[in-house]
Amino acid sequence: MKKKIIYSLSSNKDLARKISRTEKAELGRVSIDHFADGEILVKTLSDVKNKDVTIVESTAKNAHERLFELLLLIDSIKRGKPHSINLYIPYFGYSRQERVSWINEPISCQVVANILDTAKVDKILTFDLHHPDIKKFFNTKFVSIPTASLFGKYYREYIRKHKINPKDVVVVSPDHGSNTRADQLVKELPGSKKVILNKHRPAPNFVEHLEINNKNISGKTCIIIDDIIDTGGTIVSATNLLYKYGAKDVLACASHAVLSGNSVNKLLNANISDLVFTNSIETDLVKSIKIIDISSLIEL
Ligand code: R5P
Numbered sequence: 001m002k003k004k005i006i007y008s009l010s011s012n013k014d015l016a017r018k019i020s021r022t023e024k025a026e027l028g029r030v031s032i033d034h035f036a037d038g039e040i041l042v043k044t045l046s047d048v049k050n051k052d053v054t055i056v057e058s059t060a061k062n063a064h065e066r067l068f069e070l071l072l073l074i075d076s077i078k079r080g081k082p083h084s085i086n087l088y089i090p091y092f093g094y095s096r097q098e099r100v101s102w103i104n105e106p107i108s109c110q111v112v113a114n115i116l117d118t119a120k121v122d123k124i125l126t127f128d129l130h131h132p133d134i135k136k137f138f139n140t141k142f143v144s145i146p147t148a149s150l151f152g153k154y155y156r157e158y159i160r161k162h163k164i165n166p167k168d169v170v171v172v173s174p175d176h177g178s179n180t181r182a183d184q185l186v187k188e189l190p191g192s193k194k195v196i197l198n199k200h201r202p203a204p205n206f207v208e209h210l211e212i213n214n215k216n217i218s219g220k221t222c223i224i225i226d227d228i229i230d231t232g233g234t235i236v237s238a239t240n241l242l243y244k245y246g247a248k249d250v251l252a253c254a255s256h257a258v259l260s261g262n263s264v265n266k267l268l269n270a271n272i273s274d275l276v277f278t279n280s281i282e283t284d285l286v287k288s289i290k291i292i293d294i295s296s297l298i299e300l
Pocket of ligand 1: 174175206207228230232233234
């Protein structure tokens with residue numbers, strides 16, 4: 001068996017540390033320098049010869065720079081002749097631009113896939129990818145791990161602790177894109193039902209309208225599940241609508257805490273009883289927002 005080495009760059013340092021502990025793998029040392037004009041220089045300070053290398057980096061919070069860090073580190077590592085290189089991109093940035101919604105728009109996600117393909121790594125792994133079709137953009141082996149099992153475990157415990165009748169639980173997909181995600185959570189929570197909301201987004205990060213197809217949520221505990229919370233617009237809008245139709249309680253979870261601008265305040269001011277993310281993106285959050293560790297889903 002080859003020796004394993006795990007790198008993190010500007011993001012996911014904790015996650016990389018956890019994986020290295022569980023896998024008893026060396027933690028790679030890396031230097032990231034900035035030139036006066038903003039260009040970066042990234043290189044490995046550890047020896048990689050004949051080792052199985054894993055690089056952990058979410059392409060969030062300045063996706064372009066995170067992506068470039070990855071590409072430069074891969075090049076640096078390749079010069080040291082490793083046995084293999086896998087990329088763990090817990091949150092895959094640009095994944096929401098996976099199709100043309102308006103005339104002349106780029107499929108940005110495909111552009112990123114093409115760039116990553118040129119790096120010629122062995123495998124790319126991510127969590128709860130925005131849309132399953134994104135895989136088709138890659139020639140490199142690409143795997144997306146669902147996070148529903150982690151949320152399922154969390155909510156089974158929550159339901160037990162709060163003495164909620166499982167039949168009074170409604171899993172809510174805030175738009176049609178999260179339908180499969182909601183189905184996966186329903187399977188994890190026996191007795192629960194699913195409701196899908198209609199969402200209209202006239203411009204990026206702006207949610208105009210949400211409706212409920214099935215209004216049977218009166219007196220229910222609703223759990224909204226999404227892949228990403230960015231501005232918080234979708235979740236807050238969905239929460240308001242669910243209360244309007246008589247929900248007893250609204251809880252929410254999302255795999256990726258993108259959380260731009262004043263989204264945290266927006267979420268804290270909404271009447272969401274419990275809010276959970278994974279640690280796919282490193283964030284300094286207030287205590288009332290919970291974080292579930294995804295490292296248990298990772299096997300090198
Ligand atoms: C959209 O397609 C995604 O699944 C999320 O619903 C969206 O990215 C959430 O963004 P925001 O928090 O800005 O509404």
